[in-house]
Amino acid sequence: GENVEQHPSTLSVQEGDSAVIKCTYSDSASNYFPWYKQELGKRPQLIIDIRSNVGEKKDQRIAVTLNKTAKHFSLHITETQPEDSAVYFCAASSHFGNEKLTFGTGTRLTIIP
């Protein structure tokens, strides 16, 4: 089955700087890679996703890149703000949202004011 690794487990960044979180996956059949943000006591919220036919996707301060050959994808957050502090999870699926998600272990991002 699919295995998703995520690094780093914790990340502290000065406000205004950029943050990068990296994930690798093992199953070449995976074609959908979402990122979820989970604030304390709340449900995971989908913040951005990318499909295997695209190399990069951007939404305001958030971007995701995908390297299918190397089987890794990354989340980039620019101009970080205190409200970006949360736990971020990457995931992989072989059939977009209609299939089970395999999650990475999570990254606790702390933005230092």
Place this chain on the structure above:
Amino acid sequence: SAVISQKPSRDICQRGTSLTIQCQVDSQVTMMFWYRQQPGQSLTLIATANQGSEATYESGFVIDKFPISRPNLTFSTLTVSNMSPEDSSIYLCSVPSRTGDEQFFGPGTRLTVL
């Protein structure tokens, strides 16, 4: 995105008892997924709830411990049976979007077993 509700939002239970968690969606969905999130950990899929057929369980999870019902396309239940403190977790249901492009989570049920 679909509106997903879960009941109860939290509960404290005694070991050896069972708790049934409900997940209600405001639209019909083909698949519903049940995840477990242990304290400070990531999300792990328990099973996929299929309407009209038995749930499909992931490795390490069995029907006797986590029986699932899926009576229609908008509702599912997960029962945590014969609970022990190790079952203390957040249990979340999730569903695909209408287009099937994404997956969204319910608010979760925080279970504490004493």
